[in-house]
Amino acid sequence: MNKVITANHAVSHAVKLANVDVIAAYPITPQSSIVEELSEMCARGEVPAQFIHTESEHSSMSACIGAAQAGARAFTATSSQGLAYMHEMLHWAAGGRLPIVMAEVNRSLGPPWTIYTDQQDSLSQRDTGWLQFYCRDNQEVLDTTLLCFKIAERVGIPAMLVLDAFVLSHTYEAVNIPDTKLVDKFLPKKDAPFIIDTSEPHAYGGMMNVDCWMESRYHLQKATEMVNTVVEEETAEWADLTGRNLSPLQLHRMDDAEYVILAAGTAAWTVTLAVDMLREKGIKVGGIGLWMFRPFPVEQLRKVLKGVKRFFVVDRSVSFGHSGIFAQECRSALYDVEDRPKITGIIAGLGGREITQTGLATEIENAIADPGSDLIRWMEVKT
Amino acid sequence: MALRYENYLRMNHIPHMWCPGCGIGIVVKSMLAAFEDAGWDKNDTAVISGIGCTSRAPGYLDMNTLHTTHGRALTFATGVKFARPDKNVLVISGDGDASAIGGNHFIHACRRNIDMTLIVNNNNIYGMTGGQYSPTTPLGAKAATTPWGNVDPGFDLAELAKGSGATYVARGHVGSGVQLQRLIRGGIEHHGFSVIEVMSNCHTQFGRRNKLADPVDLITHINKSSVNVARAKKMSPEELEGKFLIGLLHHDKEKAEYTDAYAGVIERAQAGLKK
Ligand SMILES: Cc1ncc(C[n+]2csc(CCOP(=O)(O)OP(=O)(O)O)c2C)c(N)n1
Ligand code: SF4
Ligand SMILES: [Mg+2]
Numbered sequence: 001m002n003k004v005i006t007a008n009h010a011v012s013h014a015v016k017l018a019n020v021d022v023i024a025a026y027p028i029t030p031q032s033s034i035v036e037e038l039s040e041m042c043a044r045g046e047v048p049a050q051f052i053h054t055e056s057e058h059s060s061m062s063a064c065i066g067a068a069q070a071g072a073r074a075f076t077a078t079s080s081q082g083l084a085y086m087h088e089m090l091h092w093a094a095g096g097r098l099p100i101v102m103a104e105v106n107r108s109l110g111p112p113w114t115i116y117t118d119q120q121d122s123l124s125q126r127d128t129g130w131l132q133f134y135c136r137d138n139q140e141v142l143d144t145t146l147l148c149f150k151i152a153e154r155v156g157i158p159a160m161l162v163l164d165a166f167v168l169s170h171t172y173e174a175v176n177i178p179d180t181k182l183v184d185k186f187l188p189k190k191d192a193p194f195i196i197d198t199s200e201p202h203a204y205g206g207m208m209n210v211d212c213w214m215e216s217r218y219h220l221q222k223a224t225e226m227v228n229t230v231v232e233e234e235t236a237e238w239a240d241l242t243g244r245n246l247s248p249l250q251l252h253r254m255d256d257a258e259y260v261i262l263a264a265g266t267a268a269w270t271v272t273l274a275v276d277m278l279r280e281k282g283i284k285v286g287g288i289g290l291w292m293f294r295p296f297p298v299e300q301l302r303k304v305l306k307g308v309k310r311f312f313v314v315d316r317s318v319s320f321g322h323s324g325i326f327a328q329e330c331r332s333a334l335y336d337v338e339d340r341p342k343i344t345g346i347i348a349g350l351g352g353r354e355i356t357q358t359g360l361a362t363e364i365e366n367a368i369a370d371p372g373s374d375l376i377r378w379m380e381v382k383t
Numbered sequence: 384m385a386l387r388y389e390n391y392l393r394m395n396h397i398p399h400m401w402c403p404g405c406g407i408g409i410v411v412k413s414m415l416a417a418f419e420d421a422g423w424d425k426n427d428t429a430v431i432s433g434i435g436c437t438s439r440a441p442g443y444l445d446m447n448t449l450h451t452t453h454g455r456a457l458t459f460a461t462g463v464k465f466a467r468p469d470k471n472v473l474v475i476s477g478d479g480d481a482s483a484i485g486g487n488h489f490i491h492a493c494r495r496n497i498d499m500t501l502i503v504n505n506n507n508i509y510g511m512t513g514g515q516y517s518p519t520t521p522l523g524a525k526a527a528t529t530p531w532g533n534v535d536p537g538f539d540l541a542e543l544a545k546g547s548g549a550t551y552v553a554r555g556h557v558g559s560g561v562q563l564q565r566l567i568r569g570g571i572e573h574h575g576f577s578v579i580e581v582m583s584n585c586h587t588q589f590g591r592r593n594k595l596a597d598p599v600d601l602i603t604h605i606n607k608s609s610v611n612v613a614r615a616k617k618m619s620p621e622e623l624e625g626k627f628l629i630g631l632l633h634h635d636k637e638k639a640e641y642t643d644a645y646a647g648v649i650e651r652a653q654a655g656l657k658k
Contacts, residue, residue, distance in 0.1 A: 026484070027515040027528070036515070036527050043531045053516060053528050053535070056454065056484040081434075081452060085484075113434070113450065 001177045007138040007168040010175050011077065011103045011161075012037035014145035016047045017183040018101075021072035024052035024063035028082040029115050030165045031105045035077055049075075057082040061089035061100075068098035069204060071195040073149065076100070079165065080107035080121045087125065090158075094129025094220065096204065099152035099159070099192050102130075103145065106265060106316075107165040108351045116352020117165035118316040119265065123293075123325040129220055131159040131227060132293040134264035136250070138173040140291075143244055146178075146187060147234055153190040154230050155223045162293075164266045165352065182241055227295050248297035250289035253279060254304055257286030260341070261364060262326065263314035264290040267349060271314065273357035278364060285364070290326065298333040305334065311341040312364055314379075316349045323347075323376040348379035355379070391415045391425065393445045400439060404598030406557035406583030410504050411440050413560050413581075414475070417567035428471040431460040433485060435477035436511045436585070437504040454485030457492045460499055468642040472499040473571065479509045479517040482538050486518070493547035493576055497641040500570045500577040503540055506585035514588030525592040544578035545633045551577035552633040557584060558606035562629070569631060575640045582609065582627060 005013065011034045015023070023042070025035040041047040050067075054060045057078050064074040078086060083104055093100050108118045122132060133148065135141045141163050148159040163169055194204060208216065231248060239245045252272040254260065259278075263271045268289030275287040288304065290297075305311060311334075315324025322328060327345030334340040344367050349355040363379045388394075401407050418425070429447040432438035433456035441448035451459045456474050464472045481489050481503045492501070508526060509515040516526035516533050519540065523532045544552045551573040555563035563581060570577030584590065584601040595601040612630035615623060 027509060027512040029512055032512055032515065032527070036513070039528050040530055055486060055518065110452070111450075 001179070002174055003177055004172050004174050005138065006033065006170050006172055007135070007141045007163050008033040008105070008170065009037050010138045010142040011145050011163075012041065013175075013177050014142045015075050016041055017178065017180060018073065018075070018146060018149045018187060019184075019189070020047070020049045020075045022050050022052065022064065022067035022074045023076065024054050024060045024067070024074070025076050026054050026057045026060050026078070026082060028057070028079050030107060030169045031077045031079040031082070031103070033170070034103055034105075057085045058089060061086045061093065064100045065089060065093050065096065065098055068093070068100050068192060069096065069194075069196055071191055071197075073153075073189065074098075074100045075102070077103040077105070079105040080109055083121050083125060084109060087128070090125055090128035090130060093158045095216065097156040097192065097194055097220070097223075099149075099156055101145065101148045101152055102158070102160045104160050104162050105165050105169045106162055114351050115165065117167060117265075118350045118352065119162075119325070120317040120350075122160065122162045123317045125160075126294065126325065129157065129224070130294065131157055131224070132162060133159070133291055134162045134268075134293060135168065135291070136266060136268045136289055138168065138171070138175045139244065140246065141168065142175055142177065143238060143242070143246060144291075146183060147238060147246065150187050150234050151227060151230055153192070154234075155227055156193040157220070157223055157227070162265065167266045176242070178242060186237065186241055224295050228297070228299075231292060246291060248290075248292035249300050249304060250291055251304060252287035252289070254286035254288070256284055258284040258309045259312065259364070259368060260286045260288060260305060260308050260310075261312045261314065261360070262288040262290055262330065264293065264326065265316070267314055267316065267355050270355050270357050270360055274360040274364060277357060277361045283365075283368070293329075296329050296333060301330065301333050302337050305337075305341055307339070308341040310368065311343045312346055312367055313343060314346050314348050314355070314360070318347055318350070327376070344374040345376045346379050347376060347381075353380070386412065386416050386419060388415075391418075391445055392443050396443050399443055401436060402587045404584070404586060405436070406506060406581070406585070406602070407437055407440065407504055409557040409560055410437070410475075410502065410563070410581050410583060411443070413555075413563040414473070414502060414567055416564045417571060420564070420568050421571050423471055423571070428473060429460070429463050430473045430475065431456050431463065432475050433477075433480040434511070435480050435509070437475060437477040437506075438480060440475050454480055454483070455488065456480065457485065457488040457499075457501065461492065461495075461497060464497055464499055464642060465645075468498075468646070471571070474499060474501045476501060476503050477510065478503060478505040478507060478519040478540070482518045482540060482543070490543070490547040493544050493549035493578065495641040496548055496550050496576045496638050498574055498576065500567070500573075500579070502567065502570075503578065503580045504583045505540060505580055506583045506589060508585050508589040510585040510588050514585075514592060520589075524589070526589070527592075540580045541578065541628075541632050544580075548576075548638070549578045549633070550575035550635040550638050553578075553631045554580045554582065554627065554629050556582040556605050556609050556629060558602045558609075559629070566631065573634070575635070575638060582629075
């Protein structure tokens with residue numbers, strides 16, 4: 001069925017199709033309409049889930065952890081300050097190997113207060129152990145939500161799908177909503193590796209000694225490394241079922257590219273438009289949309305950047321005192337490659353400032369003309 | 384003398400963002416009038432808020448203001464009061480801010496009895512985020528998250544404050560500004576932790592879903608549901624069903640105020656060092 005819906009409602013529809021058991025959430029702009037729609041669906045009996053209206057995000061994630069530990073499929077959604085407030089519990093969910101799925105609407109962190117998009121909130125949670133996927137449009141949001149459940153449950157690691165505030169969350173687009181049978185086939189319920197089983201009682205979360213604690217994190221890392229293969233298999237199955245392809249790096253006109261631009265979220269679509277503009281001027285540019293951020297697609301990136309002269313990484317985040325977060329990740333992924341491209345980080349679109357195709361194309365032309373070593377450039381900033 | 388708004392408001396930030404008819408305006412006016420009655424210097428005063436429609440108030444006040452994170456206003460305020468115990472600290476909060484995400488800080492501020500005044504604009508809903516239910520939404524009432532009626536029992540904020548150790552607890556409502564002003568003045572002049580709960584109208588998010596979309600209707604409804612403490616003493620439990628009490632509900636002048644008690648600790652510790 002095709003429907004014209006917002007990206008937030010695309011999440012709600014996907015969660016409905018995923019047959020979740022427990023939803024626990026606290027409202028925050030611009031996430032609220034995801035869970036409001038779900039709360040309606042639950043009340044109407046269309047979603048047989050228990051909906052917990054918590055008193056804070058910290059409690060939402062705690063409730064999801066409890067539910068997942070009891071073997072339930074659990075979901076929550078949040079944004080910005082709410083995600084920051086969850087931080088302690090994010091580590092707990094990943095450390096406990098609980099495949100919770102969360103929709104995170106990218107919104108800047110205060111102060112000063114703002115409700116518009118950038119990626120500082122989700123990227124600040126980089127090291128919590130969660131898988132992270134960045135969506136470019138409403139269809140990707142629906143597809144990614146379902147893929148998140150499948151991937152998370154296969155490896156026993158929580159997964160976060162990330163979408164831009166307003167530009168995506170509140171924008172209507174035509175979305176194909178797959179039918180229940182298709183999703184049931186794709187996403188059979190799978191138990192997490194460590195759950196409360198009354199026939200075989202276990203104690204979770206207790207004290208672990210120095211002789212084995214480190215191994216718990218070794219196993220988390222090993223399982224995360226496996227995600228690359230799992231993603232390959234699951235996206236292939238999804239493509240078989242729906243005809244829609246998703247991959248860790250979504251490529252645009254990369255074949256003979258000398259210059260490459262990377263971004264994530266809706267900015268990744270803007271990259272394709274800027275690439276087309278620059279191509280018309282005869283500049284050999286290609287674009288990459290970063291869909292999968294954790295685990296970071298190191299090998300894939302090395303492969304697609306072979307022979308590229310310069311690589312421009314667009315960040316809607318800053319690791320203050322260094323550079324943009326994607327730029328750092330790309331640099332470290334490419335460092336050991338012999339003929340790596342020169343990497344330039346571009347900070348753009350913080351606090352919802354629009355990244356336009358002409359603005360980005362101009363920025364790239366200026367950067368190409370400037371041979372200096374650019375750890376960090378600021379696009380359209382008032383200094 | 385009539386309150387001169389330009390003495391207290393950042394006029395360049397007016398018009399404000401509140402809906403026409405919103406109760407927050409009445410709360411802010413009552414607060415400023417009480418402030419003037421008490422003869423306080425605005426430059427010696429900090430007004431602190433969290434997040435929500437109510438918490439936007441400090442943005443319009445020409446005083447020392449901090450607009451902080453959702454639920455944490457009282458903890459920021461505790462820091463301010465501790466750093467400058469000689470200054471006045473006022474906190475203005477919504478029902479969600481004070482009793483949902485900030486509920487823990489609410490009871491602990493009451494327990495400590497630190498000399499600050501908390502005004503809670505209780506409109507029974509999360510106004511700012513679009514009308515989700517709050518811990519004070521009445522049973523059966525509709526909210527964005529309870530489209531079929533709320534089943535979660537709510538808090539009585541004044542009782543919660545009393546039970547947690549606040550030493551001045553009062554309740555007023557937006558249909559009775561003069562009384563509200565008097566109750567707030569009592570709170571700011573009290574030496575200890577004061578809580579003034581204000582029953583207020585969010586006709587946009589609460590009223591619209593509960594057949595009280597017109598601010599006048601909602602304020603009338605609030606007015607009719609209120610009973611003065613003195614009058615309530617003569618009423619039967621049946622007559623009080625569905626009503627809330629207004630007036631000064633609790634006043635304890637004996638309990639030690641926290642910054643005073645803490646100054647005592649410092650004195651004792653320093654005397655101990657000299658020995
Ligand atoms: C950590 C965090 N979670 C959620 C929010 C979103 N949020 C902003 S205001 C608000 C509720 C406001 O309700 P209330 O405190 O009753 O104030 P009102 O708007 O009704 O005056 C929420 C949930 C936030 N800003 N920060
Ligand atoms: S939404 Fe409600 S609380 Fe907010 S300004 Fe409007 S009436 Fe007031
Ligand atoms: Mg409220």
